Amino acid sequence: MECQRCHVSGRKPATVNSRKERFCDECFINFVSIKQRKQMMKDEFFRNLFKVVYPLDQKESIGKILLPLSPSDSGSLVMLDIVHDLLLEQLKQHNNHTGFTVDVLTIFTEENFPVVRERMESLVKEKMLELNKTSNIYKVHFININEFFNSTSEVSSLIIDDGNFEIFTKSRSVGGGNRLTLDEISGEYCLNNSSRTDLTSIMKVQLIKHFAYENGNNAIMWGHSMTKLSEVIISLVVKGKGSQIATFLDTESFDNLDDKPCNYKNLYPMKDLLSVEIESFLQIKNLAKYLINAEETNSKPSCSVTKNPSPSLDKQKLVKNMTINEITNKYFQDIQNDYSNIISTVLRTADKLTEPISNMIKPSKCQICQSKIYSNPSDWLDRITVTSPYPIETNEEEYLFKQWQDSKLGQSHTHYMQLLGEIKNDNDGSNKDDKLCYGCLILLNTSIKDKNLIWPKVNTMNGLVNSTNNDRELSQILEQFEINSDLEE
Amino acid sequence: MSFTAPSDPVNKPVKVKVSQLCELCHSRKALIRRPKNLSKLCKQCFCSVFETEIHNTIVANNLFQRGERIAVGASGGKDSTVLAHMLKLLNERYDYGIEIVLLSIDEGIVGYRDDSLATVKRNQQQYGLPLEIFSFKDLYNWTMDEIVSVAGIRNSCTYCGVFRRQSLDRGAAKLGISHVVTGHNADDMAETVLMNILRGDVARLEKSTAIITQSSGSPIKRSKPFKYSYQKEIVLYAHYMKLDYFSTECTYAPEAFRGTAREYMKNLEAVRPSCIVDIIQSGENLALKAKKSNAKKKVVKFVDGNRCSKCGYLSSNIICKACMLLEGLEKSRAQVSIENDTSTEGAAMKLRALEKLSF
Numbered sequence: 127m128e129c130q131r132c133h134v135s136g137r138k139p140a141t142v143n144s145r146k147e148r149f150c151d152e153c154f155i156n157f158v159s160i161k162q163r164k165q166m167m168k169d170e171f172f173r174n175l176f177k178v179v180y181p182l183d184q185k186e187s188i189g190k191i192l193l194p195l196s197p198s199d200s201g202s203l204v205m206l207d208i209v210h211d212l213l214l215e216q217l218k219q220h221n222n223h224t225g226f227t228v229d230v231l232t233i234f235t236e237e238n239f240p241v242v243r244e245r246m247e248s249l250v251k252e253k254m255l256e257l258n259k260t261s262n263i264y265k266v267h268f269i270n271i272n273e274f275f276n277s278t279s280e281v282s283s284l285i286i287d288d289g290n291f292e293i294f295t296k297s298r299s300v301g302g303g304n305r306l307t308l309d310e311i312s313g314e315y316c317l318n319n320s321s322r323t324d325l326t327s328i329m330k331v332q333l334i335k336h337f338a339y340e341n342g343n344n345a346i347m348w349g350h351s352m353t354k355l356s357e358v359i360i361s362l363v364v365k366g367k368g369s370q371i372a373t374f375l376d377t378e379s380f381d382n383l384d385d386k387p388c389n390y391k392n393l394y395p396m397k398d399l400l401s402v403e404i405e406s407f408l409q410i411k412n413l414a415k416y417l418i419n420a421e422e423t424n425s426k427p428s429c430s431v432t433k434n435p436s437p438s439l440d441k442q443k444l445v446k447n448m449t450i451n452e453i454t455n456k457y458f459q460d461i462q463n464d465y466s467n468i469i470s471t472v473l474r475t476a477d478k479l480t481e482p483i484s485n486m487i488k489p490s491k492c493q494i495c496q497s498k499i500y501s502n503p504s505d506w507l508d509r510i511t512v513t514s515p516y517p518i519e520t521n522e523e524e525y526l527f528k529q530w531q532d533s534k535l536g537q538s539h540t541h542y543m544q545l546l547g548e549i550k551n552d553n554d555g556s557n558k559d560d561k562l563c564y565g566c567l568i569l570l571n572t573s574i575k576d577k578n579l580i581w582p583k584v585n586t587m588n589g590l591v592n593s594t595n596n597d598r599e600l601s602q603i604l605e606q607f608e609i610n611s612d613l614e615e
Numbered sequence: 616m617s618f619t620a621p622s623d624p625v626n627k628p629v630k631v632k633v634s635q636l637c638e639l640c641h642s643r644k645a646l647i648r649r650p651k652n653l654s655k656l657c658k659q660c661f662c663s664v665f666e667t668e669i670h671n672t673i674v675a676n677n678l679f680q681r682g683e684r685i686a687v688g689a690s691g692g693k694d695s696t697v698l699a700h701m702l703k704l705l706n707e708r709y710d711y712g713i714e715i716v717l718l719s720i721d722e723g724i725v726g727y728r729d730d731s732l733a734t735v736k737r738n739q740q741q742y743g744l745p746l747e748i749f750s751f752k753d754l755y756n757w758t759m760d761e762i763v764s765v766a767g768i769r770n771s772c773t774y775c776g777v778f779r780r781q782s783l784d785r786g787a788a789k790l791g792i793s794h795v796v797t798g799h800n801a802d803d804m805a806e807t808v809l810m811n812i813l814r815g816d817v818a819r820l821e822k823s824t825a826i827i828t829q830s831s832g833s834p835i836k837r838s839k840p841f842k843y844s845y846q847k848e849i850v851l852y853a854h855y856m857k858l859d860y861f862s863t864e865c866t867y868a869p870e871a872f873r874g875t876a877r878e879y880m881k882n883l884e885a886v887r888p889s890c891i892v893d894i895i896q897s898g899e900n901l902a903l904k905a906k907k908s909n910a911k912k913k914v915v916k917f918v919d920g921n922r923c924s925k926c927g928y929l930s931s932n933i934i935c936k937a938c939m940l941l942e943g944l945e946k947s948r949a950q951v952s953i954e955n956d957t958s959t960e961g962a963a964m965k966l967r968a969l970e971k972l973s974f
Binding site: 531 | 660886
């Protein structure tokens with residue numbers, strides 16, 4: 127079978143089958159690149175950000191892009207590859223000048239750092255060598271996820287009153303070795319896999335956004351494919367966070383961190399591409415070697431005509447052990463054959479949404495995920511859920527109640543009530559209705575041990591740029607690059 | 616030797632462990648895990664909580680007015696049976712001052728609706744409520760069995776949904792009632808929110824979680840007091856209150872795409888039992904961007920309260936959906952038929968019987 131995009135005179139054999147069309151490798155790379163570049167040039171702000179602006183000595187005109195790169199996210203790898211090709215073109219066409227520089231940021235955990243560093247360094251090194259220029263077009267940053275706790279000076283103890291779902295907080299300063307870690311949060315607080323993943327994801331996003339703010343970036347390029355975006359949208363709906371969809375997809379407004387206006391906008395350059403297309407691109411460009419869990423990725427379905435697609439999600443995994451996002455991903459995979467346009471429909475529908483009208487007295491943000499709160503979730507939940515018991519009627523019931531009070535369970539409940547009472551007394555006096563969004567309230571109420579979570583006050587986050595593990599890595603990379611550069615000369 | 620009486624194995628008191636106690640009252644043995652939040656509850660607490668939550672929904676949304684006549688859409692199934700029971704109970708307990716009438720629609724599905732209508736008739740006796748039955752045959756001159764024989768089984772839900780909705784309104788209007796209450800539950804609501812997003816049905820997106828729906832030109836309003844009640848809890852309540860309901864699912868196949876959404880929700884519930892109300896909460900907060908005005912494009916604007924030029928029923932188009940479907944059906948109706956032909960009757964029942972056959 128031949129490629130349907132090549133010039134008729136020299137048609138190459140097709141290797142990829144996508145959207146009912148056959149492509150050769152070259153045409154497919156072109157197809158994916160164009161889709162991404164179209165998003166990068168979607169409005170004036172981004173056009174000015176990426177293009178080379180003359181006169182060249184105007185430093186302000188150099189766009190500063192933050193590209194969160196993860197070795198477990200194929201989208202970010204493909205995005206970097208296409209951005210890199212654009213940089214190469216600009217260098218060639220504009221006499222060794224580019225319109226923007228790229229800060230590559232990787233968030234790592236203690237245990238995966240050596241592998242992550244090795245993979246990401248070798249990828250960026252390869253890219254730098256191709257650029258054939260010793261300028262700082264790329265800057266590489268590594269941030270330990272525990273910086274989420276280390277870079278904040280205050281934490282809040284959040285507790286939910288299981289009688290009326292009101293949230294109470296108690297703030298305190300932290301310092302020295304008194305810091306929380308991701309392992310503690312995952313192991314001691316989270317009761318299931320889904321809450322663990324949700325909190326980790328919130329931490330990563332907050333770190334990336336605060337880094338962009340501190341580093342003065344103009345845009346964050348997220349590597350979400352159309353499939354991934356649809357998965358996130360439906361997952362937000364399922365988690366009771368439907369009101370956040372419009373803000374999540376907003377690429378027109380500047381972001382707003384802790385009510386501090388930011389200089390950056392969010393961009394989803396891969397939003398026109400399906401995940402299967404990204405997997406195919408990875409295989410063609412031989413980028414899969416940089417992925418962690420590459421063997422899994424190799425078995426991910428792609429639209430390659432030469433390979434038999436196989437389902438990516440582990441079929442052995444029990445539904446109970448899956449996260450909401452994984453179940454949604456599985457749902458999309460299951461219905462993709464019969465209802466192929468579902469993924470694009472979800473995204474198109476979500477793009478038509480806007481923020482709901484807020485009925486809060488004063489604008490407030492969720493203390494966990496930092497999203498806007500539009501209505502009081504405690505009141506809503508209290509209106510639809512009754513928590514008062516049917517009265518005790520007989521002596522036997524009275525006897526059993528006393529037994530319960532004296533038991534460990536009763537004592538644990540007394541302990542919870544004492545803790546609640548303490549925090550209620552020390553409540554920091556802020557409005558009762560501005561603590562958590564609905565989704566995080568449910569998370570705290572159902573998936574966190576003792577309905578009590580200690581969480582950093584993100585508005586006290588500071589010094590993130592200085593805490594990056596970049597200096598040593600970057601100097602090593604530059605050192606290697608310069609040697610090669612000299613050799614070439 | 617003295618005689619020792621054996622212990623009485625029947626009347627021996629059962630010792631309840633503390634860990635087995637209800638998580639609300641801590642004084643009775645828990646019998647169920649509440650589907651909404653998996654808390655362990657005793658029968659008394661569960662029923663009390665379930666009834667109070669529905670009462671709270673009714674009061675918070677100001678669903679009923681004193682002196683109002685209410686038609687309960689009664690199919691004989693679990694939702695409508697519990698609804699009829701619940702409204703009668705709460706009306707007496709909290710003195711809403713409403714008059715309740717059971718309103719049933721006979722779609723003409725032999726082997727399914729005739730059996731469920733028998734349940735509704737028993738409910739009428741049990742609750743002492745008046746009952747009115749309207750049939751598709753009388754209103755449209757078609758039964759669902761006849762429609763399926765002409766239009767096929769795949770589209771059965773489309774026809775049934777459109778005609779039943781209109782029949783309830785027509786039936787209520789004939790009885791001089793302006794408020795129809797239906798047994799749509801939280802699962803139905805959440806499913807609709809998801810389906811509207813997955814299908815991109817923007818027109819219905821914002822209104823998909825409304826507890827009261829009414830078009831400006833219509834005298835009939837509809838409400839859903841079970842908006843926040845889980846289907847499983849309705850079934851459990853019916854079980855504990857020993858309510859008489861018809862539990863067989865409609866014999867015609869459910870829509871395939873809806874089936875996938877149901878399966879998806881079932882998986883979600885295994886991980887996050889609260890997901891059903893969470894989806895409703897999301898649905899209540901979905902707002903659409905204002906449409907960009909396009910001067911060049913001539914748009915026929917939808918006016919709430921438009922009437923069908925054929926039957927006079929509310930419609931956003933020149934003719935209503937029911938008349939449009941009927942027109943199509945009439946074209947496909949056989950010109951010649953056998954007198955007293957009953958071959959189309961109970962097609963669904965036969966299909967079910969065939970499915971059960973094994974070799």
